[in-house]
Amino acid sequence: MKILIVGDGKLGATVTRELSREGYDVTLIDKDQNVLESTMEKYDIITVQGNGASMDILRSAGVADADLMIAVTGEDELNLLVCMTARSMNEKLHTIARLRNPEYAQQAYMMRSVFGLSLIVNPEKHAAREIERLIRYPGFLKNDTFAKGRVEIVEIRIDGDSILKNAALSSLDSIVKCKVLVCAVLRDGTSISPDGSFVLQEGDRIFVTASTENLSVLLKNLGILKKKVKRVLIAGGGRISYYLASFLQKSGISVEIIEKDHNRCVALSELLPDTTIIEGDASQTSFLDDEGFSETDALVTLTGLDELNIVISMYGNSKNIPILITKVGRYDGTELLNDLPIGSLISPKELTCTSIVRFVRAMQAGQGAAVTVHRIADGQAEALEFVADETTLHCGEPLKNVKTKDNILIACITHNMVTEIPNGESVFNKGDSVVIVCSNDKAPYSLNEIFA
Amino acid sequence: MNMKMMGRVNALILAIEAVFMVPAMLVSIGYGETGAAKAFAVTILIIVAAAGVLAEITRNPSGHFQAREGLVCVGVSWIILSVAGCLPFMFSGAIPSFVDAMFETVSGFTTTGASILKNVEIVPHGLLYWRSFTHWLGGMGVLVFMLAVVPLSGRNDGFTLHLLRAESPGPNVGKITPKMRKTAATLYIIYIVLTILNILFLLAGGMPVFDAFCIAFGTAGTGGFATRNDSLASFSPYLQNVCTVFMLLFAVNFTCYFLLLRKQWKDVLRDEELRLYLVIVGLSTLLIALNVMPQVGSFGTSVHHAAFTVASIISTTGYATLDFNKWPTFSKSIILMLMFVGACAGSTGGGIKVSRVLLLFKSLRRNIHQVLHPQKVQSIRVNGQAMNETIVSNTNEYLTAYVAIVILSFMVVSLNPGFTVESNISAVMCCFNNIGPGLDQVGPASNFSAYSDLSKITLTVDMLLGRLEIFPILVLFSRSTWKKL
Incomplete structure (x- = not known):
């Protein structure tokens, strides 16, 4: 399958990595030759330098015999233009566009049919959904869904006080009182495929398959479902914060957003009437303490700086906040972060990449x-x-x-x-x-x- | 430095060489040459054992592979390839001296075609076949072959680009399809199809099968090893014309053929490098033909020989139909100029490359404009597209390195007593530009055997420098290459 990707940014490079590794013929288009050069040296792809909405560039990139166009430049409008132009040159082309402006999110469904897009990806909204799930099913470091949401694989860390410590896997069903399956164990950085006689130790991270109904039973019996989350503190008032706050409000959870920029605070307060917007610097611990930091049930760090997010989450850990969720944009995929006490990691670009790859796989699913x-x-x-x-x-x-x-x-x-x-x-x-x-x-x- | 990965690549290269030596051994057996056949058998065993050991100690390499590793890897593997390739010559006793055998093998792989053999007609057929086959393999590049046949998967498989860039000639090497394996395979398929066509055309003209294969290998790789002492002089004019056409074809950028396959005729016709190349060929042929007419005879014969010689020199092949050393000085000067220019980028030929000459002249013109209008901002355009400034400056640096090395080599070779300045300068030019025969004492009618070992080693290194475009070999001598980062 021949795939064109326009935009060699963070998301573009990640999608390129995944798709080229899976063996697809990837052509990457970007304006900046230097960025293209470094991506080309990493992955087995071909690159074209120029504006992806220009017909000449699209033609030389081989749009005529391409199967899929993925437009992930920084600008929503350009992404739409790229997809429309490309489709006018090849009717059979599937198109994926990234649209991140919340103002378009409402009309995404309509835009999809008007512009003939196969898929619209919104990394921030996607990340917000994922965070919402983590808050509603606390205790898992990460969960992945299958079978249209009926099956999940969740990651659980065996802590010193866990009832699973020193338990053999064959006795697992009787401990948690429901049918689950441990499909992988990560011990000392290496993955093990366990059998029934395998005994869990402290520090293991286990990957458990369960049906979605069984998840809360699993949580309860593991003793990690403490109390329902009532109060969530969000550091940073970006797009993800906006989506997340609006999702959480619907479930009756009280949300506070801390944002430094005054104008952004005003805008957020207009968009989110039921959310408490606080103007202030989340990197100052004294300020956080004043806002009742240690009484919050969940802390989500969503500022634009990975480093700041990590530091605030570590501070949250020192105050024993039960649920910590940290957004990382650049340091994801590095093993560096695994041992830090910063809770679950969320990477919008990886999430979006996964859904794009899933779409590509579905295109191939006929085979x-x-x-x-x-x-x-x-x-x-x-x-x-x-x-x-x-x-x-x-x-x-x-x-x-x-x-x-x-x-x-x-x-x-x-x-x-x-x-x-x-x-x-x-x-x-x-x-x-x-x-x-x-x-x-x-x-x-x-x-x-x-x-x- | 990712030693394991480099070891692995080299093990693969050796394995490929061993496989390709098998047909040469069979040729020897077929002609009843037991000595040569034994030499090949022993060599194959040695190579397979070495490759096996190398593969065993370089299990599970990490995927980290950078541009400098690509350069070093290509440089090292060409040296290893040549050392292994020269063993049959030594074991069979055809060329007992190591320096001579290396000269002959490197001359083969780099598609130079300069020889130290005084009489090739007494050399066993198997060795002659192998000698010509090294041209074919070296022409498109053995690493490119490896990229086409071996799936080198890794976490970051973009590193293969470094190998392609280091081995393929030209200022701006890129892929023609998204997947490296398909790019390499496409190049080799075009190469193989053209070679087969060449063989068929030669056979149609009544050339013996053995000669047809050897001559076609030499033409395809733009090498120049022949099967007879007088090169191609004793073959019919038809066969010589076939060679002229194919030498010119193999000196064209292979991307052009790829574009033709995709029916992008316009892009090929508009290609500035191709146009300049054809103009140089046409003009040189005409000038030489007019110049040598009094000596050779009719206009038709002059054009025939002039075209052959021009094709032979600009494609850096080095076949000869007559001794152009006896031609007037003007013609010899044109030949020397053609040696300098060389073939198109992305072909199997050597030399500075037509595209570099094009860039250099455009860059020169810009500099002149800038003297007149100091504030003028102007980008260099090739085929209507603005050229990256890095490529322009790299081209200038390449020329500097080229001139420096040619002068240095010329000085070293001049230590050799008994050779004229013309011989020495043309010997260096011919080896560096991978042509083969030079002028005067190293002209088409003579060979390189009279040079001392020091001169031969210098010329051998020059051939490698010329084929790999200097830097992959030069970095091997840089101390910072081997320093730990």
Whole structure:
């Protein structure tokens, strides 16, 4: 598949990385030759220097035989123009545009049909949704959904006082009193595929597959569901803060936003009448203390500076705030941040990249490619969701009779909206969604590849 | 410095070389040359063992690979390639001296075609085949071949660009398709198809099969090793014309062929480098033909020989139909000028490259304008597009390095007693620009065997410097390359 990407910024480079690694033919267009040069030296792609909305540039980038256009420049209007121009030159082209202005967010659905876009991505809104989920299901460092939200893989850290400490995995179901499956364990930085006799230790990070209904049971029985979140403090008043506050308000959670810029505060107070907007510098701890910092249930740091977010979150940790969520824009993917007490990390660009990659995979899904893919265990394992179809082997056979490759674990099967953590008697049939976890980098491209 | 990754690349290169040596061994067996066949068998075993050991100790390399590693990797692998490639010559006793064997092999891989063999007709067929095949492999580049056949996946697989840039000639090397593997494969497919066409045309003209293969390899790589002592002089005019056409074709930027395949005729016709190249070829042919007419005979014969010689020199091949050393000085001067210019960028030929000459003249014109209008801001345009200033300044620096090395080599070679200035300067030019025969005592009718070992080593290094465009070899001698960062 041939993909054109316009805009070699943070998001553009991340999408380029993922798509080129998956073997697609990527052509990257940007105005700045130097930026292109450094991206080209990292990934196996070709680049074109120029304005992505110019027909000449699009033609020399080969828009005529491209399958997908991804417009992720810094400007919404330019992204739209790029997609429209490209589509006028190739009717079969799919287009993805990034639109981040909240004023367009309301009309995104309408714009999609008017401009013939296949997908609109809004990183900030996406990140806000993700943060909202983390606040509503606290206790997980990270969760990824499959099967249209019916299955989740959650990451849990085994702390010193956890009831799972020193527990063997075979006894897990009786401890948490529901069906779950540990599909990967991250110990001392390496990923392990555990079996029933595996004993958990303090400091392990485990990746648990469960149906969405079972999540709260899991939380309660692990003793990490403390109390319902009532008060959330947000540092920084950017776009994510706006989306997040409006989401949280709907669930009746009280929200406070701390923002330095006066005009921005005024604007936010007009947009969010039920949210407390406080003008002040979130980097000053005395100021935070005055605002009742230590009594808040959740702290979300969303300022424009990664460093500041990290520092505020560390301060929150020292004040024992139960839920900490830290936004990082630049330092994501580095192992540097894993050991810092800054709670869950949120990276808008990685989230958006994931949804773009998911769309590309769905385009390929006609050929049996994975519908959903999440990288777990610091990228050392991948969880993939496939949909079984008529070409799938071993349909209707009990799993105990089916041999899979060593690195593959069947984590979950969803049939007719019922989710099942599989055992030896389980079967999958045509139309079922199957989530598998692959513990090395040789991820399968189709469901049939998992069988030995 | 990512030693493991470099070791791995070199192991692959050796493995590829061993595979390509097998046909040469079979040729030797086919002609009943037991000595040569044994030499090949021993060499293949040594190479496979070395590659195996190297691959074993460089398991699981990290993906970190930068521009300087690309340069060093290309430089080192060409040296390793040449050392391994010269073993059959030594083991078979055809060229017993290591310096001589290296000269011959490097001359092969760099597509120079300069030889120290006094009489090639007594050399076993297997070795002659191997000698010509090194031209073919070196022409497009062995690392490019590796990129085409071996899936080198890594976390950051963009590093392959450094290898392509370091090995492929020209000021502005880039990919033609998004995937490096497909780019390399496309280049090689074009190369292979053209080579097969060349072989068919030669066979159609009645050339013996063995000669057709060897001559076609030499033409495709723009090398110049022939199978007879008089080069191509004893072949029919038809065969010579086939060679003229194919030498010119192989000296064209391969991107042009790719554009033709994509039916972008206009882009090819508008290509400034191609136009300049054709103008130089046409004009030089005409001038030489007029100049040598009194000596050679009719206008037709003059044009025939002039065109062949011009094609042979500008494509940096080095075949000869007659001894142009006996031509008038004006013609020889044109030939010397053509040696300097060389082929198009992105072809298999050597020299400074037509595109660099184009850039240099445009840059010169801009400088003159700037003397007259000091405030004038002007970008250099090639094919209607503004050129990156880095490329322009790199081209100027390349020329500086080129001139400095040519002068230095000329001084070293001049230590050799018994050679004229004309011989020495043309010997250096011919080796550096990967042409082959020079003028006077190293002209088409003679060879390089009379030079001392020091001169031969200097010329060998010059050939490598010329083929890899100086920097991949030069960085090997820079202390900061080997320093830990």
